[in-house]
Amino acid sequence: MTAKVITVASGKGGVGKTTTVANIAVALAARGQKVTCIDGDIGLRNLDVVLGLENRIVYDLVDVIEGRCRLRQAMIRDKRLSELYLIPAAQTRDKTAVSPSDMVRLCDELRTEVDWIIIDSPAGIERGFKNAVAAADRVLVMTNPEVSAVRDADRVIGLLEADGKGPASLIINRLNPAMVKRGDMLSVEDVLDLLAIDLIGIVPEDENVIVASNKGQPLALDDKSKAGQAFQHIARRLLGEKVPFQDFNTPNVFQRLLGRK
């Protein structure tokens, strides 16, 4: 096996990176792929709780890098999907405990074991971000249709280009179709005009995302959730499938009466 290394980055915090990493990983694993996700946010780990694996952590990323355990020992197997693993971030250390070359070495070792390595980058454009993208074959830049998130995404895209890491692909998260329709939210087309990179996913705003993280069960397996479907589409596009982008126009009256969003 030679894994593809995918890093999810955004610049701005709170746009949905961790949720997206968890859901893409789950969606790939559900399609029979062997996946390891790595929480790159040292000191502020969260991918474990989103995946519902927080009680199983023994070793973390820094333990592997500093030689206190073998790579295998830090890989926590998911409860539901036997081909999904998490390497959690250290909680009591900071970004300086890891260097970009450490990440390249770790991913090179892991590449032979799995099909996909999905790395959750911390917010910002400093050391943690550089660590997270160091080993990436492909970077997915996340944004929300909102001025500060788009501006920060542009910075990240520019840095990746300057570093020869481009071209990045864009995920637009938390799109609210009703707001777009009434002209109070940047549309997908607006964001693509501004950022001028390829799109790989549009994820609509969906309350189920919070319900899912409350339970520690990513919703990518839930076919009824719109966000869950969108994450599945991203996973399928990563696998090379041509999946048309969904049209998230506001529900018609009939759908509203049925109580479906």
Add this chain to the structure above:
Amino acid sequence: MMSFLFGRKKSANNAKERLQLVLIHDRTDLTPAELEALKDDLIATISRHIDIDPMAVRINMAQEGREQRLVADIPLKSATRRRAR
């Protein structure tokens, strides 16, 4: 009612226009003041060689994909004198 609806400027348009300007400056690392200074220098330099009307000069940043371009439109006042070289 209709005029009220159409009269309100959509905030998304506002966001897009503001972002377009902000991104130009983020990408080029030029503040609006520095861009103005660049234009003045450019006009002064060109004026030393050719007769131009500074008021007619248009120098702007344009975006083409992720590429930024400095586009200058500089109408010459009279080219006849120069042509007889």
